[in-house]
Amino acid sequence: MAIRSEVLRAMLAAGASAEMLVAAVEADEKLAHVVVLDGRTIPVDVRDEVLARDGPVCRYCQRVTSTPQLDHVMPWSRGGRTDATNLVVSCKPCNTAKKNRTPEEWRGE
Ligand SMILES: [Zn+2]
Numbered sequence: 001m002a003i004r005s006e007v008l009r010a011m012l013a014a015g016a017s018a019e020m021l022v023a024a025v026e027a028d029e030k031l032a033h034v035v036v037l038d039g040r041t042i043p044v045d046v047r048d049e050v051l052a053r054d055g056p057v058c059r060y061c062q063r064v065t066s067t068p069q070l071d072h073v074m075p076w077s078r079g080g081r082t083d084a085t086n087l088v089v090s091c092k093p094c095n096t097a098k099k100n101r102t103p104e105e106w107r108g109e
Pocket residue numbers: 058059060061062063090091092093094095
């Protein structure tokens with residue numbers, strides 16, 4: 001699964017550095033095999049939509065991540081949907097720390 005060229009073009013247009021583009025390709029390769037914690041795989045078209053929107057940047061700590069995961073903002077175990085409106089790119093440390101909480105619950109801990 002190769003990253004789609006329009007994703008890279010969009011990142012370039014947004015001023016991404018070469019380092020960011022390499023990170024995006026690497027993140028894409030890893031995200032191609034992403035499995036959420038409940039064992040369900042995320043559809044490729046949904047994954048691509050989230051990556052095209054977020055790039056290889058963790059939505060929670062705003063850092064380029066080398067351990068990209070897809071996180072359900074509203075946890076799947078609590079009824080959150082597996083679609084682009086409820087999924088964000090997250091680094092592994094943030095995803096692990098958030099657990100099955102909403103971002104508001106996590107920040108309020
Ligand atoms: Zn993070």
